[in-house]
Amino acid sequence: MNQHERRIWSAAKNRRELISAGLSSRRDLAKLGLLTAAGFLVPKDGLSARSPKDHGTGGGQPVSAPTRSFIEPLPIMPVKQPVASLNPAPTVNPNTGAGEGRTRAHQALTLFPPRKLYQVTQQPAQISLSPDLPLQSMWSFDGMVPGPTYVARYGEPILVRNVNNLPNNNGGFGNNSVTTHLHNNHTPSESDGFPCDFFQSGQFYDQHYPCALAGFTDPQFQATQGDPREALSTLWYHDHRVDFTSQNVYKGLAGFFLLFNNQDTGDETTGFRLPSGQFDVPLVFNDKLFDQNGQLFFDLFNTDGILGDKFLVNGKIQPFFQVHPRRYRFRLLSGGPSRWYQFFLTDPTNLSKTIPFWQISNDGNLLPKPIQVTSTELAIAERMDVIVDFSQFTPGTSVFLENRLEQTDGRGPTGNVLAAGQGTSVLRFDIVLPPVADNSKDPATIAKFYDLPPVTPNQARVTRTFQFERGNGMWQINGQFMDCNTSRFQVQQNTSEVWILQNSSGGWMHPIHIHFEEHQIVSRNGQPPQLFERSRKDVVELHHNDQVMLFFRFRDFLGRHPMHCHNLVHEDHSMMLRWDIAPTGDTNPNP
Amino acid sequence: MKRRSLLTVLGMSPFSAGMMAREVPDPQREAIRARYFPDVVLHTHEGKKVRLYRDLIQDKIVMINFMYAHCDGVCPGITANLVKVQRLLGDRVGRDIFMYSLSLKPEQDTPKVLKEYAQMHGVRRGWTFLTGHPKDVELLRRKLGARNLDPVLDADTSQHTGIIRYGNEPMRWWAACAGLSRPSWIVESVSWVDWPQNRVKPG
Structure with missing residues (x-):
């Protein structure tokens, strides 16, 4: 059997399996466009025996x-359950002696004492992705892929102890030093999962999530402990290990984190009454x-x-x-x-x-x-x-x-x-x-959820411009590359800024993620954003040649954060930069 | 960060070639070898004939980049960076960490030309410039992921990749960094694929 014949054979086998399983009638498959008139599966992604693509990789x-x-059936990830205590008890300073990999003190552990404690373990697991495939050697949180779902509430600070039990043997890809980013809570830097805050197998790392609204240090929001318009709902956590994020996330290290409050309550008889x-x-x-x-x-x-x-x-x-x-x-x-x-x-x-x-x-x-x-x-x-x-x-x-x-x-x-x-x-x-x-x-x-916080670009302390480019096969931002030890610019704590993101990379598109506070799109290519983008966001889609103006506030906490392309492969190839929130900021317009 | 300074003083590979030869082949190592490292014959700037996988990659921590001697685009900057990287890594280069620069213009870059290039830049032991049959070099360019999806850019050698692949072959740890990053960052990146006992814990 030559290669072409094998492909045909495999497509036919594929089709036979689909039909014999009684999943879809032949007619349904044809209707869905999955079968050609000749009865072969259409060569397209997903169900096919499509021909191998050679993108020049040889x-x-x-x-x-x-x-x-x-x-x-669709798996529903179990809700992560808290523990009564952690041993050793969490400490403000890194508990290096006990094997904690954290390098910086918690900024707000005493201000927001955790009401719930969790312990989660990064560990290898054998995972079934399909009954038609063998078990997969993946990396997991608590033995499951995706990881368990955290259910948190505003006003209930939590602390999650990550324990790294991943082996050196990566089974072909992955790096067993890890850092878990909570995308995109209002989290102090040392608990945010900064890409270079990775810790080694055998160590643990305590991440403190205040679950506090942005703006809680602003006197005008004292009564509500932050700006209620900044409430977040659907977050996720994933590994963010610099240079290895795509491998580690592909290998299984991700899960959901849901945040509720007294309006998005998690009870459909109260508040916004969303399905619960x-x-x-x-x-x-x-x-x-x-x-x-x-x-x-x-x-x-x-x-x-x-x-x-x-x-x-x-x-x-x-x-x-x-x-x-x-x-x-x-x-x-x-x-x-x-x-x-x-x-x-x-x-x-x-x-x-x-x-x-x-x-x-x-x-x-x-x-x-x-x-x-x-x-x-x-x-x-x-x-x-x-x-x-x-x-x-x-x-x-x-x-x-x-x-x-x-x-x-x-x-x-x-x-x-x-x-x-x-x-x-x-x-x-x-x-x-x-x-x-x-x-x-x-x-x-439903007439209203939350109003959008005001966007006041004319009050921004600085406007910065960032070009997302590719040159000589290297992804870059403003002509520079990721380096955890170089902070490209300092944002002054409790101020606002305007960032202009430009896609100058030719035929490429990039979803750009900026950690910490949510932004709003002021304009996309000079036009106001479309209705569905009139929102608080943390990922902005850069389509071909886009120029998008964003408005940010940077409140409450200090420390380092990244901005990066969230195409995980671009991110791992230097399309990332470090910036810091500091007591005093700079005004570099092209950092 | 303290990690980078330690790379310069840390020790030996636990994987001597002799040890590995007696081990049962690891299927994932084998898969990586089969996919990315065709065992083509290359010529070093010192005139030696070598096999890509067996002589250059197997059992080693490696850094691989692409260049050519008369490149006036990204190459000078990357080579200058790598000279600094080699000095920062000290005597580990040539012992268990190996640096490779593969010419994309093998017709022009004879071993002699590459030797002159290496000497001009003060390249030391453990960093090898490589040339070979154009067909093999092109195969490697594709296998090592150095091609461009845009056919126009792909055909323009001056637009060639400035990425440095770094990896630890027996551990199956592979990643990449930009050749125009700061040398200290390149060294730190390579430290992430250092032998497990050399991995430095933060703090």
């Missing part, structure tokens, strides 16, 4: 073995590749961005989710390493049907009010909370969550939005569970 990318879709409990579902999307043995493949020498041909939701390849005919809140997260998504709801029996839903957040921060949309786009690390009402569908039917954004390499999406059924259905919703009470509020009747 070896080409491996093509993952066939896996059946929609045969396993089992109807509030985090969804992390990843794409991965597998080698000929069915083991996770990571392209170590790729500097462009890594795309997979298998699509995972909450750590399973194309799962299904059985739902009641009522409203659900889904917290969508693009977990990388390099793929952008644009999600639509697709009715497989009527591909021309447009199914609207409600977007209620951008980057996990509630919008001023819900927006009705027919799709939502996520660059890497962006979070979009949406509300889908399944009572509109006929009981017993299914709808797909379909990514229709075309992307063929690490440069970013092509700009082409594929026709319904031609994208990749990553998750199938089966409306098969009985009707139940829905105490959540119809988003159409």
Whole structure:
């Protein structure tokens, strides 16, 4: 059998498996565009025996073995449970003698004494991503991928002790010194997971999360202990080890962190009355590749961005989710390493049907009010909370969550939005569970979440401009490269700044993440941002030749933070810089 | 950070070639070798014939960059950086850390030309300039991830990658840094793939 024959054979086998599993009828597959008239799977990402792409690497990318879709239920990550005490007890100064890898004192441990203590262990684990693949040797928090979900509340400071039990043997990729970033809480630098604050196997690291609103030191927000308009909702945590983040996150080190308050309460009978409990579902999307043995493949020498041909939701390849005919809140997260998504709801029996839903957040921060949309786009690390009402569908039917954004390499999406059924259905919703009470509020009747904090660029202490470029294959910001020991500029604590981000890298797109306080987009290419971007954000999409003006406040804490591209592969190849919040700032306009 | 200074004084590789030869091949090492390190024949600036994997990569901590002798773009800056890196790393270079600069213009860069280039820059033992058959060099350029997705830029040798790949072959730790980073940062980066017993704990 030559290579071409093998491909055909494998496509046929793939198709046979799909159909014999009774997952989708031949007709349904054809309707979804997955089968050609000849009955072969269409060569496209996700379900295919597509031909190996050689992006000039010589070896080409491996093509993952066939896996059946929609045969396993969507995993729901368990809620992380606190412990009664930690031994040794947390200390303000690093407890180096006891094996703590932290190097700087906690800024606010005594100001916000932890009400809950957690201990989480980074450890190897054998993980099933699909019944059609062997167990995977991954790195996990507490033995699970994705890691457990933290549920926290404003006004309830917590402390998480990370214990690093990762082995030197990385199984082919990964670095077992780690640092966990909580993306994007209002966290003091020493607990934020700065890329160079990594600690070694055998050590621990205490991260203190005040769970306090930005602006708590501002006298005008004394009564509310911070600006209530700065409340955050959907956060995630992930490894941020400098130069190795893409490897370590691909290997499994990520999870959700949800933050509630007295309005986004986690109880759908109170506050904003958003779907809650089992109807509030985090969804992390990843794409991965597998080698000929069915083991996770990571392209170590790729500097462009890594795309997979298998699509995972909450750590399973194309799962299904059985739902009641009522409203659900889904917290969508693009977990990388390099793929952008644009999600639509697709009715497989009527591909021309447009199914609207409600977007209620951008980057996990509630919008001023819900927006009705027919799709939502996520660059890497962006979070979009949406509300889908399944009572509109006929009981017993299914709808797909379909990514229709075309992307063929690490440069970013092509700009082409594929026709319904031609994208990749990553998750199938089966409306098969009985009707139940829905105490959540119809988003159409929600007049307001939080007002946006004022944007006052004319009061900014300084305007800084950053060019995101590629030169001689090296990613750079303002012509310079990541260096943890060089602080590129100092922001003066409790002041505001304007940053202008320019994409000067030719055909590349970059989702830029700035740690610490959320920003707002003042303008995108001179125009006011679109409705869904009128939000507090921590990732800004830089499309081709974009120039985006951002407004920031930097309040309450001191210390070092990064700004970086969140295409994890670009980030690991120097597209990052360190900046600091200091008592006195500089006014460097091009740092 | 204290990590970088320690690299200059720390010790030996636990993986002598003799030890490794007796071990059962590790499948992940083997996979990395098969994918990225074709065992092509190259010529050193000292006129020696070497095999890429067996002689240059296997059992070693390595740094690999691309250059050519008459490059007036990024090469001078990167070579100047690497001269400093070699001095900062001291006698570990040539012992268990090896530096390689692979010519992208093998027709022009004969061993003699590369030797002159090395001498001109004060290159010391343990840093080897390499040339070879153009077909092999092109294969390595692709295998080592030095190509550009944009075909115009890819065809323009002056736009070649300025990245330094660094890695520890037996430990399967691989990453990259920019060749125009500060030399101290390059040294610190390489320290992250140092032998486990040499890894410096913070604090």
